């Protein structure tokens with residue numbers, strides 16, 4: 166992977182050579198995550214970040230072993246999701262007749278819907294099964310044709326470049342990986358296509374914590390929080406208008422369905438506020454994540470040049486490829502979203518009750534105790550889908566179905582329409598800050614397929 170060595174020069178942080186150098190959260194850390202993981206696995210599978218907790222005194226514990234992460238995410242009773250704690254806090258505040266404080270108001274739209282719709286594990290399950298699965302989970306198959314059309318329309322915009330002797334170059338992120346999930350999610354939810362640019366802006370304002378937030382808790386400064394609120398201006402009103410219009414004139418889309426459904430689990434219809442909350446989470450989770458997966462998949466194809474031909478010749482292997490790519494380059498590298506409810510021990514390290522765990526999906530996915538040759542892309546690997554990229558257990562990502570479908574269809578169409586994809590000299594492969602694995606720019610040279618499009 167010599168093409169990627171410029172990262173080491175671009176990053177303000179030196180490439181870690183020993184445990185003392187490993188800082189997953191410092192400026193430029195993204196450029197060295199995959200050099201840090203073998204060090205963590207060997208020397209500190211539970212890395213203690215002293216005083217990094219919310220009170221400035223407690224510690225945060227970074228888990229990088231597959232078995233530890235799996236244990237945590239599969240047991241929400243013992244390792245409470247931070248969101249459940251926020252909801253309990255919000256409920257207690259309301260029970261006292263007080264107005265919610267700053268924590269709740271930051272994403273109050275969403276949090277209040279969690280409070281009323283899924284305060285228990287049973288209701289979490291029902292929420293997924295009845296409300297999201299039919300649209301973005303297993304039921305996402307219904308969008309196959311639409312996603313195929315969106316992928317083809319995006320490819321149409323650049324496929325003829327190079328025909329008159331010019332350079333056949335595509336900015337893969339701007340011209341494919343970013344717009345694809347934006348347009349697909351707008352179509353699924355039922356937002357007008359002309360609104361995609363503003364939805365994209367609101368979407369990136371929602372994820373500011375994961376990009377600009379500092380340290381393992383992704384904390385925004387007061388100025389950044391104010392900027393986030395400013396960038397989200399208009400979103401609540403927009404959602405209210407959309408929901409009202411779909412309640413009175415339902416169409417064939419997810420928001421319309423949510424406004425009309427009789428929610429069996431609670432034996433009632435959803436309120437407008439509950440629909441806003443569900444949609445808020447769809448926009449928050451559904452855009453950048455899939456974009457980053459597509460970006461990394463393109464890079465892997467450039468790094469393993471024979472792979473593109475393999476997938477062209479055997480498109481049934483595309484699903485194995487996207488699973489391996491997501492294992493090797495998890496878009497969501499880690500989240501500090503679980504709290505211990507009692508004293509625990511991981512790999513012999515004592516973790517007090519009430520501690521925040523940073524679950525490092527990206528590292529668990531390349532744990533040598535779980536995977537042989539963990540840094541190799543291997544389409545023959547057993548249990549290809551058992552990576553931690555979407556998390557696991559009852560709180561696993563509800564949008565995994567649609568994301569997998571978008572990725573598979575994207576590469577099916579690209580394999581049909583292109584004969585080659587390779588790096589253009591000059592890419593820096595620099596990543597955005599934060600906890601997501603997001604490459605900032607990616608110029609690729611392509612060769613249009615000679616065979617007729619099918």
Ligand code: HEM
Nearest residue numbers: 301446450451454455458496497554555556560562564568
């Ligand atoms: C490659 C793409 C994606 C990745 C890597 C990803 C990853 C994740 C992860 C790691 C979690 C945390 C689960 C946990 O706490 O145990 C999560 C939660 C979530 N994801 Fe995804 N996701 C992706 C795509 C999507 C899409 C397309 C949607 C929406 C259509 C979505 C919606 C959500 C929501 C709503 C949650 C929060 C669930 C909750 O706690 O309420 N995600 N995702």
